[in-house]
Amino acid sequence: MTKVTMTVNGKAVSKEVSGNTLMTEFLRDELRLTGTHVGCDTSQCGACVIHVNGQGIKACSMFAVEASGADVTTIEGMANADGSLSVLQQAFQDHHGLQCGFCTPGMVMTAAKLLEENPAPTEHEVRDYLEGNICRCTGYHNIVKAIMAASGQDVSGIAAE
């Protein structure tokens, strides 16, 4: 067992973990932050995307010990300080960018990184950036629309609602 210390959603945490504890297991089982989801076992689906030191990372592809000392943000840390939805989260609700909600945390975490890197992405750029995130419910239409809307672009011309 190894002691790991890190900051998760602005809060310092410290736990004993084994060397093969995945970051998904650490977040879900040790910290009870169950918003980070596990949808596959081949790092393909993206439901577990978190931010580690500012990078979008699939938490299933990382051991908890690798995040020792890191600054970690999960979906639970994405709302505004007063608990209200962030602009991006609000855009997902406004544009019906989620249905069952299971892929949603990963989608929001990935989209947040995209908008940091590219404040006004085109449709193609959004679709391209979501390459590592699978959604089975929405057909991506409203996810793409929500992300473009969150960037401040006018999406009213996108195919009929």
Next chain:
Amino acid sequence: MPKDHGIGAPQKRREDVRFLTGTGKYTDDINVYGQTYCVFVRSDVAHGRIISIDTAEAEAMPGVVRIFTGKDFEDVGGVPCGWLVTDRNGEPMKEPRHPVLAQGKVRHVGDPYAAVVADTLQEARDAAEAIVADIEELDAAVNMKAALEPGAPRVHDDLSDNLCYDWLFGSDQDAIDKAFSEAAHVTTLELVNNRLVANPMEPRVALGEYARANDESTLYTTSQNPHVIRLLMGAFVLGIPEHKLRVVAPDVGGGFGTKIFHYAEEAFVTFASRKINRPVKWTSTRSEAFMSDAHGRDHVSKIELALDGDNNFIGLRTDTYANMGAYLSTFASCTPTWLHGTLMAGNYKTPAVQVNVKAVFTNTVPVDAYRGAGRPEATYQLERVVDKAARELGVDPIALRRQNFITEFPYATPVAVEYDTGDYGATMDKLEEMIDRPGFAARREESKARGMLRGLGVNCYIEACGIAPSNLVGQLGARAGLYDAATVRVNATGSISVMVGAHSHGQGHETAFPQVVAEMLGIDESMIDIVHGDTSRIPFGMGTYGSRSLAVCGSAMVRATEKIINKAKKIAGHLLEASDADIELKDGQFTVAGTDKSVAWGDVTLAAYVPHNYPLEDIEPGLEETAFYDPSNFTYPSGAYACEVELDPETGRVTIERFAAADDFGNVINPMIVTGQVHGGIAQGVGQALMESCIYDEDGQLISASYMDYAMPRAEDMPFFQVDHSCVTPCTHNPLGVKGCGEAGAIGSPPAVVNAVLDALNSGGHSVDHIDMPVSPHRVWQAMQG
């Protein structure tokens, strides 16, 4: 102006807030005190005889609580099938036993033959590795037609062969023979409806908990219908009475059909938790999901369409082989028969229609309902053969369809169902407007200038939703009623909890259902909450599948709300010293007609629970009503879909340039949610048409068992969709006039895509009649090479 509240308003979903903040509660998020973890040991061969299973070493390993094998399940029932299909000779289908853990033989890759329960997941995994099984590999039955040949390996030794049933349905033989003998033209097509894996993003999870103090079991499970699971598992597998068994399906991360069924893993964790007196949890990995979630589709069909000299459809017959897999899943037998054969007339007034289905056992994962369930298979055959007929006859494919549309309703088809209403011309008109058909020629020229081929594919669909009248489905072999139930519980201060039998796993019931009740009562939607997914909290329910939630459970909710209104009017009449017949309810206010005397909703609800001034001699206190609703017919959503593709003749790659859907769903409660349902359905249909395929090799090895191998549609594979549901012919027999929208996209889209690809190829001088799905670049390129 769209409405801003009540029926027809595009209300934002209230459930989104928890999903967007990571505070949803899915089954795997639930952990209970003393919990153990379960790992199944699954067959890695398609077919084998179990000689021995040595668990001694594994049992001695750290943390192992107990190891189970098939022997532990000899005294309990098998996993049941919910629908008895009768074959063409009046004989019942073959119904082999499906043990919770394999007994004697393993019958597909993934068939579990042992299970380890341990203190931690890692300990359970380690011990599972240490189990030594001697399994003699046998030849496998994989290909359906080969599985029916004499001497083929038998999936079940106690059955005479691998034929589950041979079902014949529709017009009598004389009528069919006459149509084909008189035909001026017959178009024939043989095609495959590719095997798919539903792949909801949340893998299945089951957590069984047992309270010895009162002999009660609780099962938390990823289900679309917790009451159905309670019934099947309690009554047929484990023999636990309903009052001692609670089934909870909390937030569920998508279902698409594959979470309807009762699975062996659910029975296992419930059984094991009772044996060891500790909770047992199983969380499927994605790889396990590929080899244990029921698959979908997998039909091989021949369809023949007979036309007279004026291009009227005069006869249709189909022969289909339908894969059942190794065991009969809950609705497996019903999907290729009553959900497929009955839709074979489609939107057309073909007077003679006959459907033959041979259901076949193979050494593969069980196959059952997947979004659309039987109706996509029917639509695909029909809309492909109509397109082929148009090409053979040199007529416009839309005009040929229009010429043969059913235009008078109600319309009784030759395949048993009666369409209550519809307007197929209207949705086709709308579609032609949406796709700018006049502009297509110019777009094709523009593509051609770039060396690309452009094609336009169109099709219609009709489906049957809202399953169904219980007395009818009982005659057809259903082993359950298919009503639904709702309880409207009005609290003293006027807020309301509505307990519904439907289950929401992405459909937004928590938002849409209150819109209906709020509209009926004239109160704010925020005063109404929906409760679902827990057999201890809701009266009863048959669950969510077949686009039935609103049409069936919503109707129950309306009936219960009507009872509430009737009782509330009596209370209001008493408070206002007037006859309840004179009381009107509007905007949450009860008024004596023609006067200004009124009491508010909250005054009446308070009186019901604080009955100081109350007609106790006439009516009981309290304000809570339950209704069960059993529909008198199916509902029949219909529509017209179009896909425009660009095809690169150098590579065979197909790109979707436009996709349009014009649907008639009857009345719509929340247009935003309906639109989202259609988007998702189209994506699954386009995925089937272009990308997805579940592949077994000739030995029955599952080749496509991860997201590295099974092509899930990603954002880049999809276009924006044009979706319209402004053509409305309300359902004539349910109180909301609703039809259901959940499956339409998956039913209507595959033929549009394939028709478009063939149109593109033929426009480029490639005389190609058909390409099987998925229409991959490789297959397109091969077809172009002749």
